[in-house]
Amino acid sequence: MTHLPIVKRSHLSKHIRNILFYALLVLLGVLFIYPLLFMFGISLVPASEVIQVPPPLMGSRLAFENYVRAIAREPYIRPLVSTLVIIGLGTFGNTLASTMAAYSFARLKWPGKDIFFIISLGTIMVPYVLTMVPLFVFWSRLGMIHAQPPAFLLGIFTKVPGVVGSGLIYLVSLFWGSIPLWLVYFGGSAYDIFLLRQFMRSIPQELFDVAEVDGASDWQIFWKIMVPLSRPAIIIVVLFHIVFMWHDLLGPLLYLSGDYATLSQSLQRFSGSIHLPPPWEQILAYSVLVTLPLLLMFLFFQRYFINGISLTGMKE
Amino acid sequence: MNVIPMSVAFYNSFTDFNLLYPKDTKFIGLENFEKLFTIKAVEIDAEGEYYHVLLEEKLIPIYQFSIRGIKYAVGAREPLFWKSIYNTLFIIIIGLPLQIAIAFIISYLVSTDRLAIGIFRSLIYLPVLVPPVVVGVVWKIVLNPRFGPVNAALGRLWIDGPNWSRDPAWTKPAIILIMLWSVGGSMLILMAAIKDVPKDYYEAAELDGANWIQKMTRITIPLTSPAILFVTITGIIFGFQTFTIPYVYSGPTGQPDDSLLFFTMNLYNHAVAYNNMGKASALGVVLFLITMAFTFLILRFSRQFVYYRS
Numbered sequence: 024m025t026h027l028p029i030v031k032r033s034h035l036s037k038h039i040r041n042i043l044f045y046a047l048l049v050l051l052g053v054l055f056i057y058p059l060l061f062m063f064g065i066s067l068v069p070a071s072e073v074i075q076v077p078p079p080l081m082g083s084r085l086a087f088e089n090y091v092r093a094i095a096r097e098p099y100i101r102p103l104v105s106t107l108v109i110i111g112l113g114t115f116g117n118t119l120a121s122t123m124a125a126y127s128f129a130r131l132k133w134p135g136k137d138i139f140f141i142i143s144l145g146t147i148m149v150p151y152v153l154t155m156v157p158l159f160v161f162w163s164r165l166g167m168i169h170a171q172p173p174a175f176l177l178g179i180f181t182k183v184p185g186v187v188g189s190g191l192i193y194l195v196s197l198f199w200g201s202i203p204l205w206l207v208y209f210g211g212s213a214y215d216i217f218l219l220r221q222f223m224r225s226i227p228q229e230l231f232d233v234a235e236v237d238g239a240s241d242w243q244i245f246w247k248i249m250v251p252l253s254r255p256a257i258i259i260v261v262l263f264h265i266v267f268m269w270h271d272l273l274g275p276l277l278y279l280s281g282d283y284a285t286l287s288q289s290l291q292r293f294s295g296s297i298h299l300p301p302p303w304e305q306i307l308a309y310s311v312l313v314t315l316p317l318l319l320m321f322l323f324f325q326r327y328f329i330n331g332i333s334l335t336g337m338k339e
Numbered sequence: 340m341n342v343i344p345m346s347v348a349f350y351n352s353f354t355d356f357n358l359l360y361p362k363d364t365k366f367i368g369l370e371n372f373e374k375l376f377t378i379k380a381v382e383i384d385a386e387g388e389y390y391h392v393l394l395e396e397k398l399i400p401i402y403q404f405s406i407r408g409i410k411y412a413v414g415a416r417e418p419l420f421w422k423s424i425y426n427t428l429f430i431i432i433i434g435l436p437l438q439i440a441i442a443f444i445i446s447y448l449v450s451t452d453r454l455a456i457g458i459f460r461s462l463i464y465l466p467v468l469v470p471p472v473v474v475g476v477v478w479k480i481v482l483n484p485r486f487g488p489v490n491a492a493l494g495r496l497w498i499d500g501p502n503w504s505r506d507p508a509w510t511k512p513a514i515i516l517i518m519l520w521s522v523g524g525s526m527l528i529l530m531a532a533i534k535d536v537p538k539d540y541y542e543a544a545e546l547d548g549a550n551w552i553q554k555m556t557r558i559t560i561p562l563t564s565p566a567i568l569f570v571t572i573t574g575i576i577f578g579f580q581t582f583t584i585p586y587v588y589s590g591p592t593g594q595p596d597d598s599l600l601f602f603t604m605n606l607y608n609h610a611v612a613y614n615n616m617g618k619a620s621a622l623g624v625v626l627f628l629i630t631m632a633f634t635f636l637i638l639r640f641s642r643q644f645v646y647y648r649s
Contacts, residue, residue, distance in 0.1 A: 048448060052462040058520065059465065060476050061488065142342065148630055149345060150580055152606050153623035157347035160616055163358060198458040270470045272583045273607070287472045291587055294476045303480055310473045316469045323462075328468075329460055329527065 054274065059314075067091070067138055067309035073304045084160045086304070090312070093305035097293040099286075099312055101193075106285045109275075110268045113205035117264050120211030122257060125219030126245050140220075147212045151273070159277055162203040169280050196283070203278045204330035208264075215260045222256035223249060257333040262324055269317055351620035358614035371621035374416045413647040420622070422597045426511065430601075431578040434515040439570055442525035447559070449526070450533040460530075464523035475587025478517045479504060504589065507598035514585055514599065525570045531560060532566035546606040564645040568637070575633050579626060582607070602626055 061080065065073060066089055068082035078328075126132070128140050162168060171177075172195050180191045183194055226249075234244050250257070276287045284292070292314050294306050344482070355362045378399055379387045389412050393400055398414030401421055405411065415421050449460050452540050466474075481487050482503035490500030495554055503513040549557070560567075582603040585593060591608060593600030609618035 032349060044448070044453075048456075048459045051445060051448075052459050053610070055466060055520065055523075057488075059469070060480050061458045062473075063482055065480075076486055077488055078486065107377050146342070146345075148576060148627070148634060150576075150603075150623060150626045152580065152603050153348050153627050154344040154619075156606075156610055156616055156619045157344040157351060158625055159610065160351070160356075160358065161344075161347075164361075260357070266468060270472075270583070272472055272586070273603075277611070287470055287583075290470075290472050291475060294472075294479075294587070303486075306476060307480070310476050314469050315471050317470070318465070321465065321468050325461060329464065 027053070062307050062310055062314070065304055066311045068304055069304065070304055073298070078303075085162070089308040091109070091305045092302070093293075093308040093312075095304075096305065097289050097309060099289075099309070100284060102284055102286045104194075104202075105197055105283050106208055106269065106287075108150050109201045109205050109285065112198075112201075113208040113268050114261055114264045116205060116209035117212055117215065118257060118261050120209055121215035121260060122219055122250065122253070123245070124211050124216045125223055126249050127221045128216065129223035130244075132247070133242060143213045143216060147217075155273070155277070158203070158207065158287060167203050168278060168321040170202075171224070172196055201279060201284050204274050208268075212264075219253060219256050222253055226252050241259075242338070255327070258324070259327050262320070262327055262331070266317060266319070289313075348620045348623050349584055351617055354616075354617045356617040356620075358616055363615075367617070372625070374618075375420050375621065375625065377416040378413055378421075379411050379415075380411045383412050383544045402511075405595065407531065419597060419600060419605055423593075423600045423602045424597065426593070426600055427579060427581065427602045428557075429511050430501045430515055430518070432580065434518055435571070435578055436573065437515065438519055438522050439521060439567065440572065442522040443529055443567070445522065446526045446529035446533055452529045452649060460527075463526060466521045467523040471583035472587050474517060474520070475584045478513075478520075478587055482513055484515075505595055507596040510589065510595065510598045517584060517588070525574070528570055529566050531561060532563040536562045561646045564641075565647060568641050568645050572634055572637055576630055579603075579630050579633075594605065 059114045064080035065078055067082065067085045067087070068079060068089075069086040070081060070089070079204045124143070128136065165203055174198070176195060178194060180188060180195055182188075183191055230248060230252075231244060234248055237326075239247070270287065271285075272291060275288045276291075279285065279288065290306075293309055347638045353366060353368055354364050355367050355370070377398070378401075379393070381392050381516075383403070385390050389398065394412035396414070397416060399416075399418045400412045401415050402413040403410060404413070445463060449456055449463070449619055462627065469477075480488050484490050484500060484502045484504075489503075493500040501509040501512075503509050530631040532572065536559060540562075541554055544554050544558060547644040580603050581601045585601055586604060589595075591604065591612075602622070603626070606619050606622040609615050609622060
């Protein structure tokens with residue numbers, strides 16, 4: 024009998040602790056999500072109501088015209104194409120190079136491998152801006168800053184008539200002008216090489232021994248065994264590289280302008296130019312358009328983002 | 340792939356290479372570095388002569404201090420360089436410990452597999468994906484003193500909110516606050532480490548009558564210390580490279596009063612606005628050396644604290 028009240032109390036205090044725990048989490052969740060809600064909310068408030076102090080998160084109606092007006096002021100489709108093309112090329116190059124380098128560090132034997140691995144790890148500490156300057160000089164010497172493609176390349180496409188032709192010319196110019204931006208990623212990145220190498224080393228050696236006995240070449244082992252088995256790690260590398268390039272502002276600021284600007288650059292231009300009064304609702308509508316593709320990507324690949332971190336090899 | 344441009348950068352840092360006049364490039368030895376690091380302290384006299392003494396040597400006063408009642412003024416050849424170092428160290432020394440502490444507390448909360456915990460992890464992680472340009476734009480509006488919801492909320496608590504974008508004393512705290520918004524990445528790394536701590540350690544400690552503070556300081560923190568070290572070092576490396584958010588929040592020159600001019604922004608201005616690639620390379624080299632020095636110091640210092648399970 025004497026035990027009963029104690030049991031009851033601890034039961035009750037467990038309930039209270041649970042409630043407090045979730046209350047704290049909800050508070051944190053609201054704090055972290057609030058700026059995003061603010062962005063989405065204000066982007067749909069009619070212009071006449073935004074000027075209230077403080078602005079209402081919900082207007083009297085959903086003002087989709089903010090989006091139309093924002094796109095009319097600052098083009099969206101071309102920067103979106105620009106961003107996607109540059110990210111596509113850069114991510115392809117980075118993934119290919121990093122995977123192959125990681126395979127070579129994880130499985131192959133060659134002289135000086137360990138030293139090369141340590142050097143490549145050391146480059147993680149090299150600031151982006153240190154290599155940025157000589158690369159910028161290099162490309163400007165080659166005349167590749169805001170460059171137009173060579174005439175013979177354009178000549179091929181000027182023969183194509185109509186919208187298709189001008190679209191192709193735009194894409195070719197974009198491809199050519201953004202070479203300095205995406206070509207660097209064909210060297211791979213130290214962080215991704217490290218992550219992939221750690222993952223590849225965890226794959227049992229027996230698989231490779233069997234393949235070797237069957238007479239498979241290193242190249243075949245790489246494509247037929249290593250790449251399929253490393254899929255989760257490769258997906259993580261791809262996703263994080265897309266996010267990284269989508270976020271980049273410094274690179275595009277150096278090499279791209281006008282029609283070929285990326286989304287980050289366009290938003291920076293839009294928000295930085297002086298309007299009186301500033302069209303907050305339109306700037307935030309444009310911000311939504313810049314953010315939404317990444318948020319959708321997160322929605323589809325949530326588990327890779329959330330659990331991917333435990334794969335990054337820092338546990339060793 | 341990084342090694343070649345890096346060596347070129349080191350070489351360029353010893354020249355006066357200007358992109359507009361590449362043919363005039365001369366090898367000038369350590370002059371770029373000498374200019375950056377030239378500082379001198381002069382006693383302040385009643386007539387204000389010290390000002391001319393400094394200016395004669397092309398030094399601009401950046402700081403005043405006094406020892407035993409005598410006032411001194413410090414002059415530098417490159418005041419913006421020192422300002423950018425001060426600003427960058429400010430957000431690293433004050434911001435980074437805050438970020439790690441908050442990331443740790445949150446990751447501790449979300450490390451248990453309870454009902455619906457995944458939703459909260461995602462909500463807190465989501466800001467990490469928001470592009471820095473958007474972060475700068477949105478927070479500039481959120482922190483707007485007249486219009487923004489933060490000062491409106493402070494006003495409701497009878498606190499007179501500061502001017503987050505015009506008052507030089509409050510711009511850096513604003514950037515620190517903005518960076519706290521994206522602690523989600525560190526949170527996930529720390530969470531993975533906390534989840535890895537074996538449950539029986541806690542059970543054994545409970546049998547010995549340990550309270551939660553003891554469990555935290557004797558078990559959780561030591562066993563997650565490699566992850567804390569990792570977050571600290573990457574935080575320092577990326578902290579020194581802060582660029583996009585202040586660039587968007589305050590413009591390329593980091594106004595007001597240069598209070599948001601960070602190291603990388605200063606370098607960018609030298610490279611792009613003045614085309615002075617020699618100076619920009621020298622700044623890059625300085626940044627690299629500072630980053631290395633900090634990393635090695637932390638690694639060295641951490642040996643006493645970081646516990647590796649083997």
